[in-house]
Amino acid sequence: MIRKNIKYYALAALVIITVAVALCLRLWGGTETTYETSFFAMDTYMSVKGTGTDAQGAVEAVRDAIIGLDGDLSVTNSKSLVYELNENGSCTADSDMEYLIDKSLYAGELTDGAFNICIYPIMREWGFTTGEFKVPEASVLSALCSNLASSEVTSNTQDKSVHLSEGTMIDFGGIAKGYATKVAVDILNGKYIKSALINLGGNVYALGKKPDGSLWNVAVKSPDDSMKYLGILSISDKAVITSGGYERYFEEGGVTYHHIIDPSTGYPADSGAKSVTVVSSDPTLADALSTAIFVMGRDKATTLWRENSSLFDFIYYDNSGNLYITEGIKDEFSSEISFEIIEK
Amino acid sequence: MSSHQKSASRLLKNDIVLLAILVVVALILFPIVSHSKKPGAYALVELDGDEYATLSLDTDTTLTVTTDQGTNTIVVHNHEVSVESANCPDLICVNHAPISLTGEVIVCLPHKLVITIKSDNPAKESEGSIDAIAE
Numbered sequence: 030m031i032r033k034n035i036k037y038y039a040l041a042a043l044v045i046i047t048v049a050v051a052l053c054l055r056l057w058g059g060t061e062t063t064y065e066t067s068f069f070a071m072d073t074y075m076s077v078k079g080t081g082t083d084a085q086g087a088v089e090a091v092r093d094a095i096i097g098l099d100g101d102l103s104v105t106n107s108k109s110l111v112y113e114l115n116e117n118g119s120c121t122a123d124s125d126m127e128y129l130i131d132k133s134l135y136a137g138e139l140t141d142g143a144f145n146i147c148i149y150p151i152m153r154e155w156g157f158t159t160g161e162f163k164v165p166e167a168s169v170l171s172a173l174c175s176n177l178a179s180s181e182v183t184s185n186t187q188d189k190s191v192h193l194s195e196g197t198m199i200d201f202g203g204i205a206k207g208y209a210t211k212v213a214v215d216i217l218n219g220k221y222i223k224s225a226l227i228n229l230g231g232n233v234y235a236l237g238k239k240p241d242g243s244l245w246n247v248a249v250k251s252p253d254d255s256m257k258y259l260g261i262l263s264i265s266d267k268a269v270i271t272s273g274g275y276e277r278y279f280e281e282g283g284v285t286y287h288h289i290i291d292p293s294t295g296y297p298a299d300s301g302a303k304s305v306t307v308v309s310s311d312p313t314l315a316d317a318l319s320t321a322i323f324v325m326g327r328d329k330a331t332t333l334w335r336e337n338s339s340l341f342d343f344i345y346y347d348n349s350g351n352l353y354i355t356e357g358i359k360d361e362f363s364s365e366i367s368f369e370i371i372e373k
Numbered sequence: 374m375s376s377h378q379k380s381a382s383r384l385l386k387n388d389i390v391l392l393a394i395l396v397v398v399a400l401i402l403f404p405i406v407s408h409s410k411k412p413g414a415y416a417l418v419e420l421d422g423d424e425y426a427t428l429s430l431d432t433d434t435t436l437t438v439t440t441d442q443g444t445n446t447i448v449v450h451n452h453e454v455s456v457e458s459a460n461c462p463d464l465i466c467v468n469h470a471p472i473s474l475t476g477e478v479i480v481c482l483p484h485k486l487v488i489t490i491k492s493d494n495p496a497k498e499s500e501g502s503i504d505a506i507a508e
Contacts, residue, residue: 035385043392067422067487074480074487160462231508239504250508254470261503269507276508277465306507 063240064088070099071206073230079217080224080240087220091213095229098209101125104149104158104200114191115149115198122189128313129201129208130184130191136204136317139333144321145292147180149200157288158200162279164286170295177292206232207316210268214312231276233269234312244361249344252304259304259346260354260364268312272319273304291324300326301347308358309341318343327353331371338373414475414492416454418447421485430454430473430490442484454488456481476503 064084067076075095079088102125103109114120122130136144149158151173156162165173181194193199201208206229217225217236225236226245235245244263251259252275262269274287274297291298305323309315318341322330327345334343334355342357352368359370418426420440428434428449435457436447445459445466453471456479466481475492 036388039385039389039392043396047396069482069485072482074478074482226504228505231506233505233507235504245504246502248503248506250506257474258503258506271507273508277463278468 066092068092070096075229077213078226079222081222083220087217087222091216094212094216095209098125098212102201102205119190119192122184122191127189129204130182132313133204136314140321140325142292143324144317146199146201147177147197148290148292149198151290151295164281174295203320204313204317206230207270207313210234210312232316235264235267238265249306259352260362262361264361267308267310268315269306269308270315270319271304271306272323289320289323298324300324302326302345303348304346306344307341315341335373414490417489417491419487438486445481445484445486447488
């Protein structure tokens, strides 16, 4: 009988020892952990991975922030601020909308209108927003384009009010994921996360370096079946954002219509670009520029880059299979195919 | 000490030794057992965040996934995974090029279906490998 009791004590001691050993391992093994989460938001699949002392707290804070942002920016969600703005023609901006309008107007100026958030009515007409694709009547598109040309978004920095001119409707779709990336990076920095990888539906941001101290390797997907990647970037603290018609398109009458609409024509951009990737420490700008450069084509993009080479770099793959990169990333980029370096 | 107490303490000592050995064996076996999944690369199919199936890339196979959300037919062929057909409205999953490298993903958003290529072999994912794909 005495033996039985001792056996129970021994078992209890065993459990305590095991727990103590586990705790010690946890402490001696260093206090940094890596935590990753994946979720759906902004119409796409997202994943965030971070390494730090409170990796789980930080990563989950990012997830919650992005899901909240999604609700706030959605054009179709009747509770969103953007919906209110489009319905009423005006609203009081919150800090997110303030930043987005500011950045969008700036990107629009930089790119001579190739990036334009007022493109929403045209996108809707094509069915890219609903999935009910159709080729619009030329007369309808023409009217929508004139409407776009006269669309105005004005914001008042004092009372934060935003006004849309008659017939204007906006959509932050071409810049929202980039902004969500910025929000994510700010949260991670605020929580002392020095190493993270953010992937918002293919919009990648590499924060710091990998836990082992090496640079993050981000591949740029190839639009062709003949090869997996256009190349690989070895980077730190940079966003890598790609735009290509191949990402979303429909076919009608034997013709392929992709989703990157040229605001000046109302039709899918036809500048010769097949895939454009922008690399920048500013993810919001990178998102807007990747769409804009696809619309602008290589020559105009090169001119833009030469005037702003400290802000971004880009990778340009055209319909003839030629690959170009701007010289700012020539030390970070490697590829199995040949490419030309665009110099300042 | 009486002979009864002497033998009791020896028995107790033996019990403790036995338990200690069992603990050590368990600690050694646990990590081995928990990693005994399929070797090499495989496709992880998730529905609404929950694991639904794993498909080895070594074997050609067709898997049709039907849920309240809809139907997707996933094909493993020549070490690549693709979605052969689906009844979602945008068909982005069907239009997506076949995937085969660790980390690549095909998503059917309307059906909440996610297919990810995974590798159990850490050596394959070491230096020089890709951390993310911008697309």
